[in-house]
Amino acid sequence: MxxxxxxxxxxxxxxxxxxxxxxxxxxxxxxxxxxxxxxxxxxxxxxxxxxxxxxxxxxxxxxxxxxxxxxxxxxxxxxxxxxxxxxxxxxxxxxxxxxTGGTAGVLGQLPTDLVTFTGRRQELTRLIEAATRPRDDEGANTVVISAIEGMAGVGKTQLAIRAAHQLVRSGHFRDVQLHVNLRGFDAELPAADPSAILEAFLRQLGVPVRQIPATRDERAAMFRDRLRDRHALILLDNAADEDQVRDLIPASPTCLVLITSRRSLTALDNAAPHPLDVFTESESLDLLARIAGAERVAAEPAAAADIAEYCGHLPLAVSLAAARLRSRPAWTLRHLADKLRDGRLNAIHSGGRGLRPAFHLSYEELAEPLRRIFRLLGHHPGPDTTPAQLAALADITTDEAEDALEQLQDEHLVTQPTIGRYELHDLLRLLAVELAAAEPEPDPAAPLTRLATWCVATGYAAAVAINTPNLTGRAPETASFADYDEALTWFDRERNTLAAVQRAAAEAGLHDHVWQLAEARKHFFVLRRHLDEFRTAQQLAVAAARAAGDRRTQAAMIGALGGVYWMTGQLDESEDCCRQARRLHQELGDVRGEAAVLISHGVVHNQRGNHEGSVDLITQALDLLDGPDTLKLRAMALVNRAVVDKYGPGRRPRAVSELREALAIFRQCEDRHNEAFALGNIADFLLMDADLDTALTLYGEQRELGRQLGDAYIEAEALRGTGDVHAATDHTADARQAWSEALALYEQIDHPKAAEARQRLSRPDSEVYGFVRER
Structure with a gap:
């Protein structure tokens, strides 16, 4: 030897x-x-x-x-x-x-372009334009770097390969094409060593093995030298991070580097990010048809749409589902759709390939504190989250929560469709739920309890800011709102989250949270006319109060449910609630509560046309109301009796007097919503008495309050009345303008009074005033 x-x-x-x-x-x-x-x-x-x-x-x-x-x-x-x-x-x-395309996976030609490549026209166009766009002198010495980023399975690699082939076919980067799988996310093999990749690249470029330098820096320098002024395309697939690819990037402006990664490579200088989202529905169906067969997809369009939906329109998931169909010609699409509906992550696989391993790799790459945050997102029942919500869920500060969400976004495990709101893809949400169950918190119920507590406390603070009347069992206000508009905007933004948290709290037996979440939102529901949601929330609240054995709260929740039934025209159900609530208040000796229910019951009778019965019930309520703590409730009783009194002969003077008394009380209590209703009712009476100038002034005040409060119904009522005054003075053009604006607002909130506004507008000018007189 x-x-x-x-x-x-x-x-x-x-x-x-x-x-x-x-x-x-x-x-x-x-x-x-x-x-x-x-x-x-x-x-x-x-x-x-x-x-x-x-x-x-x-x-x-x-x-x-x-x-x-x-x-x-x-x-x-x-x-x-x-x-x-x-x-x-x-x-x-x-x-x-x-x-596996490891460190020896550098090829002298690009990987095969899949014939099943689907969609991505805009994304592909943007990549091609970025690679071929003429550059000015300032950018002439900079290599073009396009980083294709997105969650696992979104199709980054196939987009990069398609773009590379299209560029080469059109005459670009013909000198050299290099490709490597960097194994940034690989279940079996470690991430590729940049130094070894450089050695392989240099051999591909014709450098003899014995001439390749030993150190990474020297190899990177030689690599840049060998590609100087050469039209080269380097495809770096599945990058782990910026450090792995930094030395694999040439310096010549004649080169293009395409990088794919599940991470945002924000620290990579001069790299243009190309974030990739899931497919559109049409792209999903197109891919399904390409793999499983166009005839099969065309024969079952509804099932095909369900398959795409259950796959979350994620390209990898759709392709796996389609491949499974292709290998099982006896299956119908509906059969697979049902399996996906019931199994989701477990059902999305084909042969030895599955979606779960791809997702799990992204999770395993996280540090443990961030893994916990991802698992905790599995406890969040809402469609998205905010740093404040996550802070409650995880029992951390808001700043820590925001930082965690930003890191998860960099890993493409969450998205941020709007500033400050973060979403999980449906399939990633399923993974988070599974992981949360597999690695539970010390107290598994604590995350939802903390989140529900935050929702209740913040909801009550917002309810106070929008002047919600008669709040029951107010929670400590841990948040504050600058003004009415900010609070109303918060309710609008958190509408779906609050509903989801209430449902989850009901399932978890968090009874107090359930009814408090309904209570905090009740005025918001009325303002925005979300009456179906109001009814659902209130039904959950009644069930929760009953389950908790809290009879006082049960009476309040049943009474509020009766009000919702009245607003939705379910008068029998409303009366039944009134009777139940009154009986509970009487058993509890709650005179004020009984009076509130009597008023509501009187309103129902008025709706049925039983005006005398209505007046009797409201009068009983007034007899029970005494003392400063009942002042606002008394004012509400006066308003409702006055409204009924318009139908009674000789009662109009009393009605106007009671309305003015109620208006003074509402102003004293700074209850602007009820102030607006009192103004409108007084104006209605003045219109009937032909005091048109005063009526017009009051309608104007009512409309301004409606604008300030963001209450479309109040503003519509003021416009309706304004139009009536104009009609009474024979200004039909002005009347029609006001009614048209009122109609638009009624339609905006889907209010039954839209039909009445259309009737007004449909009348010829000669009949307009007569119609108003009939009111």
């Missing part, structure tokens, strides 16, 4: 390196002839081995070696059995890396 040391097979970074080391082993063995080696190898393998077969083992361009032949060659070169085993292990390793 020669004096040089035996080469170490563990030093083989890839298959080419392994073959080079085999050559060094032959040199170590004294350079035996290939003919001699063939004889030795044949004796081991019990048969003649052609000379050419042994020669081929040492050819650097080989892409695969026969393992048994390599073992025989190593033995023939004089290695002992432990050494032979090391060479055998190294041979298996480099073949495995080559197969």
């Amino acid at each position: 020669g004096e040089q040391p035996m080469p170490d097979p563990d030093g083989a970074a890839d298959l080419a390196g392994f073959i080079d080391l085999l050559g060094q082993l032959r040199a170590w063995a004294g350079m035996p002839s290939y003919r001699l080696l063939a004889k030795r190898v044949g004796s081991q393998m019990q048969g003649a081995v052609p000379l050419s077969t042994v020669v081929d083992v040492f050819k650097a361009e080989r892409r695969r070696l026969d393992l048994d032949l390599v073992v025989a060659v190593v033995r023939a070169l004089g290695a002992d059995e432990p050494t032979v085993r090391r060479w055998r292990t190294a041979c298996v390793r480099v073949h495995g890396e080559a197969k």
Whole structure:
């Protein structure tokens, strides 16, 4: 044997390196002839081995070696059995890396472009334009870097490959095309070493192995030198982070670097981000048809749409579902859709490929504190979250929560469709729920309890800011709102979240949170005319109060439910609630509560046309109301009795007097909503009494209050009355203008009075005043 040391097979970074080391082993063995080696190898393998077969083992361009032949060659070169085993292990390793596109996965040509590539027209156009756009002198010395970013399975690699092929076919970057899978997210193999990638790139560029520098910095410098002024395209797929790719980027402005990553590579200088979202519905259906068959998809369009929806329009999920269909021709699309509906993550797989491993890799890459945050998002029942909500959920500060959400966004595990609001893709949400169940918090109920507590406290603060009347059991206000508009905007933004939290709290048995969440939102529901949601929330509140055995709260919640039924025209249900609530208040000795229910019951009677019964019930309520703490409730009773009194002969003077008394009380209590209603009712009476100037002034005040409060119904009522005054003075054009504006507002909130406004507008000018007189 020669004096040089035996080469170490563990030093083989890839298959080419392994073959080079085999050559060094032959040199170590004294350079035996290939003919001699063939004889030795044949004796081991019990048969003649052609000379050419042994020669081929040492050819650097080989892409695969026969393992048994390599073992025989190593033995023939004089290695002992432990050494032979090391060479055998190294041979298996480099073949495995080559197969997975590892450090030896640098190809002289681009990966195959899939014929099933679908959609992405805008994204592809943007990439091509960025790569080919003429640059001014200031940017002439900068390499073009496009970073395609997005969640696992969103199709980053296929988009990059399609863009690369399209560029090369159109005559760009014809000199060199390099590609490597950097294995930034790989379940079995570590992320590729940039230094090894540089070695492989340099060999691809024709640099002899012995001339490749030893250090990463030197290799990067040589790489940049070799690509100077060459039209090269470098595709760096599945990058782990900025550090992994930084030295793989040439310096020449004639080069293009396409990078794909699940992370946002924000620290990479001059890189233009190309965030990739999930498919549109049409793109999902197109991919499903391309793989599973257009005829099958066309035959079951509804099931196809469901499959796309259950896959969350994620390209990988859709392709896996489609491949499963293709391999099972007996299946209907509805059969698969039902399996996806029931199984989701478990059902989205085909052969050995599945969606769950791809997602789980992204999760495993997180540090444990961030993993906990991701798991806790599985406890959040709403459609999205905010830093404040996450802070409550995780029991951390708002700043810590915002930082965590931003990090998850950088990992493409959440998205931020609007400033300050973060969403999980449906399938990632399922993963978060599973992980939360698999690794529960010390107290599994604590996250939802904390979130519901935050929602209640903040909701009550917002309710106070929008002048919500008669709040029951007010919670501590841990938040504050600058003004009415800010509070109303908060309710608008958190509408879906609050509903989801209330449902989740009901399922978890958080009874107090359930009814308090209904209570905090009741005035908001009326303002925005979300009456169906109001009814649902209030039904949950009644059930929660009953389950808790809280009879006082139960009475209040049933009474409020009766009010919702009245607003939605369910008068029988409303009366039943009034009777139940009154009986509970009487049993509790709650005179004020009983009076409130009597007023509501009187309103229902008035709606039915039983005006005398209505007046009687409201009068009973007034008889029960005494003392300063009942002042606002008394004012409400006066308003409602006055409204009924318009139908009673000779009662109009009393009605106007009571309305003015109520108006003074509402102003004293700074209850602007009820002030607006009192103004409108007084104006209605003045209109009937032909005091038109005063009526017009009051309608104007009512409309201004409606604008300030953001209450479309109040503003519509003021416009309706304004139009009536104009009609009474024979200004029909002004009347129609006001009624048209009122109609638009009624329609905006889907209010039944829209029909009455249309009737007004449909009348000829000659009948307009008569119609108003009929009111």
